Amino acid sequence: MSEGRVSALGGAQSQGLVNIRDIGLQGMVSLRADLAQAAKAVEQVTGVAMPAMRAITSGKACSVAWMSPDEVLILCDHAQADGMVTALSKALAGQHHLAVNVSDARALFGLSGPEGALRDVLSKITPADLTTLAPGEMRRTRLQQVAAAIWFETEAEARVICFRSVARYVFDLLAMSAHTSGAVGHH
Amino acid sequence: MSIRLSTGGRLIDRSRKIGFSFNGKQMMAHPGDTLASALMANGQMIMGRSFKYHRPRGVVASGAEEPNALVNLGKGKRHEPNQRATLTEVFDGLEATSQNHWPSLNWDIGEVNALFARLLPAGFYYKTFIHPRPFWKHVFEPFIRQSAGLGRAPDPRHSDPDRYEQFYAHADLVIAGGGIAGLQAALAAGRAGLKVILCEQSAQWGGRAPIDGVEIDGQPAADWVDAAVAELAQMPHVDLRLRLMAAGVYDHGYVIGYERLGDHAPGQDTPRHRLWRIRAGRIIAATGALERPLSFAGNDKPGVMLASAMRDYVVNWGVAPGARTVIVTNNDDAYRTALALVAAGLSVPCIVDARPEANGPLVQEARASGLRVLTGMGIASVKGLRGVVAVQLCAQDGAGEVLEDVVCDAVAMSGGWSPVVHLWSHCGGKLTWDAAGAFFRPDHARPPTDQKGQGFVICAGAADGALLADETMVNAAKSVGRVLAEHGKSGAAVPVAKAAAEAPMQPVWVMPAGAGVKKRAKMWLDFQNDVKVSDVQLAAREGYESVEHTKRYTTLGMATDQGKLSNINGLAVLAQALDEDIPRVGTTTFRPPYTPISMGAIAGEARGEIFQPLRRTPIHGWHEENGAHWEPVGHWRRPYCFPKKGESHRDAVNREIMATRNGVGLLDASTLGKIIVKGPDAGRFLDMLYTNMMSTLAPGKCRYGLMCSENGFLIDDGVVARLDAESFLVHTTTGGADRIHAHMEDWLQCEWWDWQVYTANVTEQWAQIAVVGPKARAVLEKLGADFDISAAGLPFMAWAEGKIGGFTARAFRISFSGELSFEIAVPAAQGRAFWEALLRAGVEFGITPYGTEALHVMRAEKGFIMIGDETDGTVIPQDLGLAWAISKKKGDYLGKRAQERSHMTDPTRWKLVGLETLDGSVLPDGSYAVADGVNANGQRNTQGRVTSTYFSPTLGRGIAMGLVLHGPDRMGEVLDFNTTKKDAKGEMRMIKARIVSPVFFDPAGEKQNV
Helix, strand or coil, X not given: CCCCCCCCCCCCEECCCCEEEECCCCEEEEEEECHHXXXXXXXXXXXXXXXXXXXXXXXXXXXXXXXXXXXXXXXECHHHHHHHHHHHHHHCCCCCEEEEECHHHEEEEEEECCHHHXXXXXXXXXXXXXXXXCCCXXXXXXXXXXXXXXXXXXXXEEEEEEEHHHHHHHHXXXXXXXXXXXXXCCC | CCEECCCCCCCCCCCCCEEEEECCEEEEECCCCEHHHHHHHCCCCEEEECCCCCCEEECCCCCCCCCCCEEEECCHHHCEEEEECCCCECCCCEEEEECCCCECCCCEHHHHHHXXXXXXXXXXXXXXXXXXXXXXXHHHHHHHHHHCCCCCCCCCCCCCCCCEEEEEEEEEEEEECCEHXXXXXXXXXXXXXXXXXXXXXXCCCECCCCCCCCEECCEEHHHHHHHHHHHHHCCCCEEEEECEEEEEEEHHHEEEEEEECCCCCCCCCCCCEEEEEEEEEEEEECCCEEECCCCECCCCXXXXXXXXXXXXXXXXXXXXXXXXXXXXXXXXXXXXXXXXXXXXXXXXXXXXXXXXCCCCHHHHHHHHCCCCEEECEEEEEEECCCCCCEEEEEECCCCCCCCEEEECXXXXXXXCXXXXXXXXXXXXXXXXXXXXXXXXXXXXXXXXXXXXXCECEXXXXXXXXXXXXXXXXXXXXXXXXXXXXXXXXXXCCCCCEECCCCCCCCCCCCECCCCCHHHHCCXXXXXXXXXXXXXXXXXXXXXXXXXXXHHHXXXXXXXXXXXXXXXXXXXXXXXXXXXXXHHHHCCCCCCCCCCCCCHHHHHCCCCHHHCXXXXXXXXXXXXXXXXXXXXXXCCEEEEEECCCCCCCHHHHHHHHHHHHHHCCEEEECCCXXXXXXXXXXXXXXXXXXXXXXXXXXXXXXXXXXXXXXXXXXXXXXXXXXXXXXXXXXXXXXXXXXXXXXXXXXXXXXXXXXXXXXXXXXXXXXXXEEEEECCCXXXXXXXXXXXXXXXXXXXXXXXXXXXXXXXXXXXXXXXXXXXXXXXXXXXXXXXXXXXXXXXXHHHHHHCCXXXXXXXXXXXXXXXXXXXXXXXXXXXXCHHHHCCHHHCCCCCCCCCCHHHHCCCCCCCCCCCEEEEEEECCCCCCCCCXXXXXXXXXXXXXXXXXXEEEEEEEECCCCEEXXXXXXXXXXXXXXXXXXXXEEEXXXXXXXXXXXXXXXXXXXXXXXXXXXXX
């Protein structure tokens, strides 16, 4: 039943130095396992090769992001997340692992705008080095007081994942950082 | 009187005028003026009053080192005290008021302090206000508070209307200081491709060189500066920042920068300040040097100024503090000021040089232009009350016998220069004494070191002791060359800087050298805190040998300028008094920030709505729309109750409880922690975490458990559900979710790294709703479940999953209220929809949402403990009658060994009981059960305390739980509990309560098991 399913901020948007939007429902599956051992199964289920350390790789329907030496995050269609968990568990039968649907535990924001502005806006709230963060790299970090993960889909489009409960805080942080009269011009 | 010159002023735009006010008086300035230059242009030389003696003070410096010209800026919400007039750029409409004066700047009552200066020596407060002891609180402290503090604190009813932010940056090289050394370093590093941040605290590039007539590569310094800035601006990897001060250097190349974006241009809607948090590979401190005052009697009078500052005012802003200026110096550099004043058409009656001889090129140039140079001389005193009218000259080597009076209205003094070594020193860089220049400079052999033991701060130019422009440039090139070499690169061509050569200076710490005590008591070292040569000498006589102690005893260098002008002079005087070498006496510690930074910048964006993250459950919006009264629970907001219109919170809680006990209630329990624990060793792992056995739990079943720290203390509790052979779902308390997940990972990663267990915190994946009360099952049946939810099909302490009302759901038959209860988890995205579906289905059963207070009361009626109420970090399960939940069979669990220690098994540990007041009233929270006698501190002995206390609407009376000495063995005994109220006789009012079982309601548990 899809009725009544809502993302944390119901598609909220904000305009400024960069534009920010709640992307809406996004399937996310957390997989913990010996990544080398699980690579084949992951590729078989997601169609995406196991990412290298701190990388995010994308395929037709899924992206797979390296989160820690024994954890990846699989991004997929929201409706397919439960099926993804079942398929992973089946493909990994016999190997110690934990696959779990965490789609609703998170919020996903899209940031779009000029590359320099994107990097400047994020640099106001994350200690991560935004100068060197290139598309294809997943960065787990914090946005001021909360945990987050950020990456660039393209030079002009960044993504932010945070926990659902703090979605409003993160959105407000981003919106304030993107205030039109707060340009930095560092990047 | 200070005046605006008819020509000159490289930084001001004479074609435009802007208005500002000082103490309510309207004045005019030009764009480019600082508040200090603008006040001087308006004839306003007195800018403040000193802290202790309220002496009238004028501006003495032209930059960050200014001790005197501190003002209140702005008014109302934007009022801010202690702003330096020398750093404040004037804008149209600026409003400033002077500080520390009463009733007026020109006539101040506190000035009488100065008349009694003899009675207010160093340590006066320490000596005077000790006895008699009771006087401190009632007489001395109020008096001192009245006279303490500089400037006026902002009105606490106002909140700062401006916006602040922070910015994290990473760079190969941060260069602090945009003078020629900093620019040259940036050029070399930029051309080599390094990522560079070059920051300058003022609004101009170039530092002193353009003022001092320096030539670089054959062109005026200003032209070279413009070209350098233009080239750097073209480099995408170089960030040029004016008005950004490198405030502090910390370990691992961490630099705090303070950027002032809105101060000079209010109303632009920019953030006012931006705090830069920079990770730098290397830091070049090209921070220049500061000129030192000379210590002669009356050196603090308005009109007495640093020679370099006077030159700055003439050259940069076209203002002069007077028409006739006497120069007093111990070095050649001050002659530049004499020449600059003459070039501006001002009169210099004489140059008083303390050195026996002076023949450097600048001296000769002065002589050649007809200036009178008096060598071997000093100033005996300065005449004038609120300004300078004359100086009296004397021999530097004598006791101060007056040889000549010179009429003048300003004095420019130079006691030599001190490199600005703050950034070098913040992280432990050591200094060495340079006898030739009489200053401390960085000791290259002992730099502040990084994680690899390498020096990570490098001083360049004047900050490294290379004071003359030609040396400065060479030094800067060499310094940046060391950074480039680390990157395998080499430096660029070094421009040639040319400045007039200078003969050696001669240290002069007291003028004249043989001055008597009367003169020394008028020689100011620290202008802001009113510390004089005599005070430091007194401290030395009284045994203060350490410079750190002397500093605190005399308050030398403890004002808002942190002794930028006074420290070297002060410690030289101390060294003389102690008959020690200056390097042996050493310096006080340099601590960040270089100059004060705003609290707003430190707080950054964290204020108002985003002061802290506020966590919201998926059902938060419904609560908000339905009038929830909130309770903060960690970062969450949970509804405390849902008052109806006109209903008190207490009445709402009672209504919610009765509706739940008699019908059905609904609780948003989404904040409960939910952690998946999976793997072949998951059961074994949970057996270690919990005091009871979890590995034997069958799939489909739930079990309550307790978690202890390895010290045996209870840290969390909750229900574990076994999902399948290898998977458990651990429920934690709301506050325990993150903490217990971290606790699990800690043990798995650090101790039991070879156990095959993975965990995942899925707290926020699920919205969890408790449907509670005798009608709970009826509501779910009405909604329709595709699995058996009957008492037989889904019994107490079991769980099942399926669809309820079309929602994918897990239903747990667990109860924290003693009622028939289903805790139902649905995906968070559908949490609100499910909540609303339950409300619709429950209408006919009178379904009532309830909050945390009803939850608390209902659990207390059942005698269930609450982590944080019954526990406080010192309580073990055995204290709470929970021995039944501690496995006797298990070989080990976290806390087991600790719980066997003698103190933990002590029979006199207070134990949990229920408490029933005899009069039915509610015991005060935190109340103690008193016992006979008093303890060693004269306090009443106690024998127990209240841990939870509520009014129970179910029972119609107050109920409580508490920890009581031998409590469970004393059932029926009546204890006295204290209150904060007094009875008619003035004695503390007590409440009598009887010890009873903590289970007040349905002790057999029949209601929940249906």
